[in-house]
Amino acid sequence: MTTRLVILGKQGAGKGTQCGLLVENYGIPHISTGDMLRAAVAEGTEFGMQAKAVMDAGDLVSDKIILGIVEDRLAEPDAAAGFLLDGFPRTAAQADGLVELLAPGSVDLAINIDVPDDVVLGRMLERGRDDDTEEAISRRLALYRSETAPLLDFFNAGGYLVTVDGLGAEEEVQERIVAAIAIEAHKRDD
Ligand code: ADP
Numbered sequence: 001m002t003t004r005l006v007i008l009g010k011q012g013a014g015k016g017t018q019c020g021l022l023v024e025n026y027g028i029p030h031i032s033t034g035d036m037l038r039a040a041v042a043e044g045t046e047f048g049m050q051a052k053a054v055m056d057a058g059d060l061v062s063d064k065i066i067l068g069i070v071e072d073r074l075a076e077p078d079a080a081a082g083f084l085l086d087g088f089p090r091t092a093a094q095a096d097g098l099v100e101l102l103a104p105g106s107v108d109l110a111i112n113i114d115v116p117d118d119v120v121l122g123r124m125l126e127r128g129r130d131d132d133t134e135e136a137i138s139r140r141l142a143l144y145r146s147e148t149a150p151l152l153d154f155f156n157a158g159g160y161l162v163t164v165d166g167l168g169a170e171e172e173v174q175e176r177i178v179a180a181i182a183i184e185a186h187k188r189d190d
Helices: 015-026 033-043 046-056 063-074 092-102 117-127 134-148 150-157 170-189
Strands: 003-008 030-032 082-086 109-114 161-165
Touching: 003 015, 003 150, 015 030, 015 082, 015 170, 030 033, 030 063, 033 046, 033 063, 033 082, 063 092, 092 150, 109 170, 117 134, 134 150, 150 161, 161 170
Parallel strands: 003 082, 003 109, 030 082, 109 161
Antiparallel strands: none
16 A cells, blocks of 8 residues: 655644654655755755745745656655655645646545644744744745645545644654544555
C-alpha cells in the first residue's frame, strides 16, 4: 500500500513536527514546500533571493513555481512508495495541479491539524523565524483563511479529509494522526 498524505493546518499548527514523527513511523519522505524554498534561499540563488522577499512579506510564492518544484520532487524515486505533503497545496490552483500530477491515482488522506488562532499566534512568535514578524504572521493567517481553508471543503468533498485535534503533547497529536491513518487503511481493505 502506498501512503500518500497531505498535511493541512494553519501556520504554527505543528505540521512540521508531526511530519517529522510520521517520517519515523512510516518511512515516507517529508515534502515541505517551505523547507524547499528555505533551502533555495540558503543557497543564495537568484530564485532563492526572490523567494525570500516574498516569504518575508508573508505572501505566497506563485502557483506555477510551486507546482514545478513539487512535480520535480514527486518524480524522485523515494516518493514512489508514498509521501507526506506539508504546506502544499495551499491554493485552489495548487490543489488542481496536484490532482493532475497524481492522476489517475490520488492522495490517500488529507489530515487537517486543527489548532485555534490564538494558540498558533503564540507558537509562531515563540519560534521567531525570519518571517515570524507580527505583520508577516497576520498576512499569512489571512491568506490561510482566504486561500487555503477552502481546500478543506475540496478534500472533504473527495472523501479524503480527516480533522485531528492539534492541542496537547506532540506524541498525543501523533497518536491521533496514526489512528486516523489506520482507520482509513482499514476502510480501504473492506
Ligand atoms: P508557514 O506554514 O508558517 O507559512 P511554511 O514553511 O509552510 O511556513 O512556508 C513559509 C513561506 O513559504 C510561506 O509564507 C510562503 O511564502 C512560502 N510557501 C511555502 N509553501 C508554499 C506554497 N505551497 N505556495 C506558495 N507559497 C508557499
